[in-house]
Amino acid sequence: METHRILVVDDEVKMRRVLEMSLRNMGYEVSQAADGAEAMACFDEAPFDLVMTDLNMPRMDGMQLLRALRERGEGVPVIVLTAFGSIETAVEAMKLGAADYIIRPFEMDTVELAVTRALAMGTMQRENRFLRDEVERGWGEFIGGSAKMRALYDLIRQVAPARSSVLIAGETGTGKELVARAIHQASGRDGLFVPINCAAIPADLLESELFGHQKGAFTGAHRDRMGKFELSSGGTIFLDEITEMPLTLQAKLLRVLQEGAVERLGAQRVVKVDLRIVAATNRDPQQAVDEGAMRQDLFFRLNVVRIDVPPLRERREDIVLLAEHFLRKYSTELGRPVPDLSEAVTQSLLVYAWPGNVRELENLMERAAVLCRGKSVEPQSLPVDMTATAAVPSAAPVADASGAFDSLVLDEHVAALERRLIAAALERSGDNKSAASRLLGVSERTLWYKLKKYRL
Ligand SMILES: Nc1ncnc2c1ncn2[C@@H]1O[C@H](COP(=O)(O)OP(=O)(O)OP(=O)(O)O)[C@@H](O)[C@H]1O
Ligand SMILES: [Mg+2]
Structure with a gap:
C-alpha cells in the first residue's frame, strides 16, 4: 500500500515536532512548514x-x-488545529472547506x-471526481x-495488466484500435505497441513481417530482418x-503463443520473446470460425x-459528446472558432443508424467543420440523406439516451425513413x-x- 503524505503547518517548532x-509512528510520511507561504x-x-x-x-x-x-484547485483535505476558546474560527474554516478541526490541547488518539477519517474522505472524493469525469467525458483517449x-x-x-491474449470484436469504426492501444498503455509493459493489419499485407509477405528472416531466406531477403513479434x-x-490471416500462419501463431519463442525465416535459431497479443476483428468471431476463416484452436x-x-447506435447518449469533441x-x-450543433443537426445525429460508427461520425464532423460558415452547424453541412428527417421535426422520431424512442407510432418512423430514403x-x-x-x-x-x- 502507498504511504500517505501529510504536511504539518505550524509556526511553533515544538508542536510540529510532536x-x-x-x-x-502511525506510518505516515510527514513534511513540515512554518507558515502558509x-x-x-x-x-x-x-x-x-x-x-x-x-x-x-x-x-x-x-x-x-x-x-x-x-x-x-487542490482538493486536498485540510484539518485545522485551533486553540480552546476560538471555536468560531474553526467553524469559519469548515465553511471554507476544511475537512475537520482539532481543539488544543489534544490527545494523540483524537x-x-x-x-x-480525513484521508478516507479524500480518497472517496478523488474516486468520485474520477467517476464523474468518466460519466461526463470519458476515459483516457476515449470520449463517452x-x-x-x-x-x-x-x-x-x-x-x-495480465499477460493473457485479448480478442477485440466490434463493427467497423467502433474504436477497436483505440481499445488495443489503451490495453497496452494500461498494461505497464514498457516495450513497444506494434500494430499490424493482417488484411493490408499480402499473405506471402505477412509471414516474414511477423517472424522476420535471415539474409538469403528467400529471393529479395538481402539482409537479416527482425519480425514484428520480436519487435x-x-x-x-x-x-x-x-x-x-492465412490459416497456415494462424497455426504458426498458435505455436508462438504456446512456446513463447519465434524463429526467423531461414534461421536455425529460436529466439525467446515476451509476447502480449491483442487481436481484433470486425466479424463475428464464432461465425468466422464456422466459416473456416479462423482456426478453432x-x-x-x-x-x-x-x-x-x-x-454507436447502442450508446446514443455518447453521440453528441463525440460530435462536439x-x-x-x-x-x-x-484555426476557426468552434461552432455549436444546431438543434436540427443534433436531432439528425441522434436518430441516424451510424453503420460506420465513430469513424463515420468523425468524418462527418470534419466535413461539417470545413463547411460551417456561421456560429452553428446547420443541416446544410450534413449529407442530404442524414438531414431529411430533421427538416420535418414532427416526422423525426428522436431516440432518448438509452436508444429507446419517445414515440412508438409506426407511421411517424416509417414516414421519417421514407423521407430519408427519397432524399438519398x-x-x-x-x-x-x-x-x-x-x-x-x-x-x-x-x-x-x-x-x-413530404414537401421535398
Ligand atoms: N470512444 C471514442 N472516443 C474518441 N474517439 C474515438 C472513439 N472511438 C473511436 N474513435 C476514433 O474513431 C476512429 C476509428 O476508431 P478505430 O480505428 O479504433 O476503429 P476500429 O474499430 O479499429 O475500426 P475498423 O474496424 O474499421 O478498423 C479513430 O480515429 C478513433 O480515434
Ligand atoms: Mg481498426
Missing part, C-alpha cells in the same frame, strides 16, 4: 494527501492557506481518528460516458483483422479474454426523378406523390 513524530511552496514540489495546519501564524495564516489551496463505455473502460483496466517483445503486438486461445466494443478538434485544426435517392440521381424512382423501386407517379406529401 505531530511529525506521532504521525510517523512555506506550505504553498511545499505543494509546488509535490502534492500531499492531507494538510494539518495551525490557524494563527505569521505571514500567511491557516485561513489564507485554506483559501490559497482551494483557489489553486489526531489519529481525525487523520484516518454511457454505461456500455464505462463497462468497457473497467474491462480494459482489469485485463490490461514487440516486452510490449504488445496488435494483430488487426486477424480473420484475414486459435479462437479458443485468443477468446480467453474477449472485449466487445459496442456499436470532433467538431472542436477539426475546427481548432483549421434524389441526391444520388442528381435530382433526376425517374432515375430516383428506379433506385427506390417505385413508380414515378408514386415518387411524385410522396415528394408532395
Whole structure:
C-alpha cells in the first residue's frame, strides 16, 4: 500500500515536532512548514494527501492557506488545529472547506481518528471526481460516458495488466484500435505497441513481417530482418483483422503463443520473446470460425479474454459528446472558432443508424467543420440523406439516451425513413426523378406523390 503524505503547518517548532513524530509512528510520511507561504511552496514540489495546519501564524495564516489551496484547485483535505476558546474560527474554516478541526490541547488518539477519517474522505472524493469525469467525458483517449463505455473502460483496466491474449470484436469504426492501444498503455509493459493489419499485407509477405528472416531466406531477403513479434517483445503486438490471416500462419501463431519463442525465416535459431497479443476483428468471431476463416484452436486461445466494443447506435447518449469533441478538434485544426450543433443537426445525429460508427461520425464532423460558415452547424453541412428527417421535426422520431424512442407510432418512423430514403435517392440521381424512382423501386407517379406529401 502507498504511504500517505501529510504536511504539518505550524509556526511553533515544538508542536510540529510532536505531530511529525506521532504521525510517523502511525506510518505516515510527514513534511513540515512554518507558515502558509512555506506550505504553498511545499505543494509546488509535490502534492500531499492531507494538510494539518495551525490557524494563527505569521505571514500567511491557516485561513489564507485554506483559501490559497482551494483557489489553486487542490482538493486536498485540510484539518485545522485551533486553540480552546476560538471555536468560531474553526467553524469559519469548515465553511471554507476544511475537512475537520482539532481543539488544543489534544490527545494523540483524537489526531489519529481525525487523520484516518480525513484521508478516507479524500480518497472517496478523488474516486468520485474520477467517476464523474468518466460519466461526463470519458476515459483516457476515449470520449463517452454511457454505461456500455464505462463497462468497457473497467474491462480494459482489469485485463490490461495480465499477460493473457485479448480478442477485440466490434463493427467497423467502433474504436477497436483505440481499445488495443489503451490495453497496452494500461498494461505497464514498457516495450513497444506494434500494430499490424493482417488484411493490408499480402499473405506471402505477412509471414516474414511477423517472424522476420535471415539474409538469403528467400529471393529479395538481402539482409537479416527482425519480425514484428520480436519487435514487440516486452510490449504488445496488435494483430488487426486477424480473420484475414492465412490459416497456415494462424497455426504458426498458435505455436508462438504456446512456446513463447519465434524463429526467423531461414534461421536455425529460436529466439525467446515476451509476447502480449491483442487481436481484433470486425466479424463475428464464432461465425468466422464456422466459416473456416479462423482456426478453432486459435479462437479458443485468443477468446480467453474477449472485449466487445459496442456499436454507436447502442450508446446514443455518447453521440453528441463525440460530435462536439470532433467538431472542436477539426475546427481548432483549421484555426476557426468552434461552432455549436444546431438543434436540427443534433436531432439528425441522434436518430441516424451510424453503420460506420465513430469513424463515420468523425468524418462527418470534419466535413461539417470545413463547411460551417456561421456560429452553428446547420443541416446544410450534413449529407442530404442524414438531414431529411430533421427538416420535418414532427416526422423525426428522436431516440432518448438509452436508444429507446419517445414515440412508438409506426407511421411517424416509417414516414421519417421514407423521407430519408427519397432524399438519398434524389441526391444520388442528381435530382433526376425517374432515375430516383428506379433506385427506390417505385413508380414515378408514386415518387411524385410522396415528394408532395413530404414537401421535398
Ligand atoms: N470512444 C471514442 N472516443 C474518441 N474517439 C474515438 C472513439 N472511438 C473511436 N474513435 C476514433 O474513431 C476512429 C476509428 O476508431 P478505430 O480505428 O479504433 O476503429 P476500429 O474499430 O479499429 O475500426 P475498423 O474496424 O474499421 O478498423 C479513430 O480515429 C478513433 O480515434
Ligand atoms: Mg481498426
